[in-house]
Amino acid sequence: MNSEENKRKRAEYVTALNRYIELGKQIVWIDETNFNLFCRRTRGRSRVGVRAVQHLPAARGPNVHLISAISPAEVVTMERRRGSFSSDSANIWITNLLQRWQDMGNEVGDLVIVCDNAPCQKLLYCFWDRILRCSTPSKLNGRKLRHMLKLIFGFHKLEELALWNKDCFIYVEEIIDSAKETIVGGDCSRAVQHTTFFHAASLLLQDMQVGR
Numbered sequence: 001m002n003s004e005e006n007k008r009k010r011a012e013y014v015t016a017l018n019r020y021i022e023l024g025k026q027i028v029w030i031d032e033t034n035f036n037l038f039c040r041r042t043r044g045r046s047r048v049g050v051r052a053v054q055h056l057p058a059a060r061g062p063n064v065h066l067i068s069a070i071s072p073a074e075v076v077t078m079e080r081r082r083g084s085f086s087s088d089s090a091n092i093w094i095t096n097l098l099q100r101w102q103d104m105g106n107e108v109g110d111l112v113i114v115c116d117n118a119p120c121q122k123l124l125y126c127f128w129d130r131i132l133r134c135s136t137p138s139k140l141n142g143r144k145l146r147h148m149l150k151l152i153f154g155f156h157k158l159e160e161l162a163l164w165n166k167d168c169f170i171y172v173e174e175i176i177d178s179a180k181e182t183i184v185g186g187d188c189s190r191a192v193q194h195t196t197f198f199h200a201a202s203l204l205l206q207d208m209q210v211g212r
Contacts, residue, residue, distance in 0.1 A: 001208065002207040002208060007202070007205045007206075007207075008205070009133075010134075010198070010202035010208075011202050011203050011205055013132055013133065013134055013202070014199045014202045014203055015203070016132055017112075017114070017132055020112045020130075020132075024110070025110050025111070025112045025130075026071065026106060026107075026110045026111055026112065027071070027072070027112050027114060027192075028069050028070065028071050028076055028097075028101070028111060028112070028113050028114070029069065029070055029071075029113075029114045029115075029191075029192060029195065030067065030068065030069045030094075030097070030113060030114070030115045031067070031068060031115070031116065032065065032066065032067040032068075032085060033065075033066050034063050034064075034065050034066075034084065035063060035064040035065075035066070035172060035176065036062075036063045062082075062168075062169065063082075063083065063084065064080060064081075064082055064169065064172050064173060064176060065080070065081055065082070065083060065084050065085055066078065066079070066080050066176065067079055067085055067090070067093060069097050069113075070188040070191065070192070071188065071192075072188060072189050072192045073185050073188060073189070074185050074188055075183055075188060076097065076100060076101065076104070077096070077097055077100050078180055078183075079093060080173060080176055080177065080180075082169060082173075094113075097113075098111070111130065112130045112131075112132065113130065113131045113132070114131075114132045114133075114134055114195075115131060115132075115133060115134070116133065116134055117133055117134075134195070
């Protein structure tokens with residue numbers, strides 16, 4: 001994470017983003033999050049003072065996937081589906097995003113898209129040339145939705161969900177859809193502000209901690 005190459009890429013990303021902002025371009029951040037229905041254990045382990053990281057594959061069982069695009073003022077678009085987004089489905093999604101951006105009365109020529117290095121987003125350059133890749137995931141939309149899921153599941157023991165395997169997808173999807181409606185402009189603004197936390201350190205080629 002803190003190799004010389006990654007430090008250089010982070011500095012290049014911040015420099016390019018600042019340049020686009022100075023030119024008056026409109027920035028849209030896209031992010032995806034995965035709600036996995038498989039749980040190996042309830043606790044992570046790590047040294048005191050160090051964030052616990054689970055060294056396992058991203059896909060470990062049935063999951064509900066969410067991908068969204070936000071501006072500093074609002075949610076531009078958000079889509080939920082069962083299973084992960086492939087490169088093909090991500091490309092279709094980005095095409096719909098561009099159309100949605102136009103339908104909102106914006107100029108596509110002013111749009112700059114910021115995304116992370118998720119595998120499904122590798123081919124987005126085929127559809128849009130002004131894409132900035134941020135090697136540090138921002139988790140723009142996952143925090144509030146995950147918090148709501150934890151609150152709701154905190155009132156239910158898994159054994160109480162008699163149809164867990166069959167109906168859990170529907171149950172989780174309903175919760176996610178309800179949580180989506182609670183995301184407002186202020187949440188978007190704070191999420192975007194959070195992504196700038198590491199900018200100064202990146203320009204100075206400093207190390208970053210996991211999860212910051």
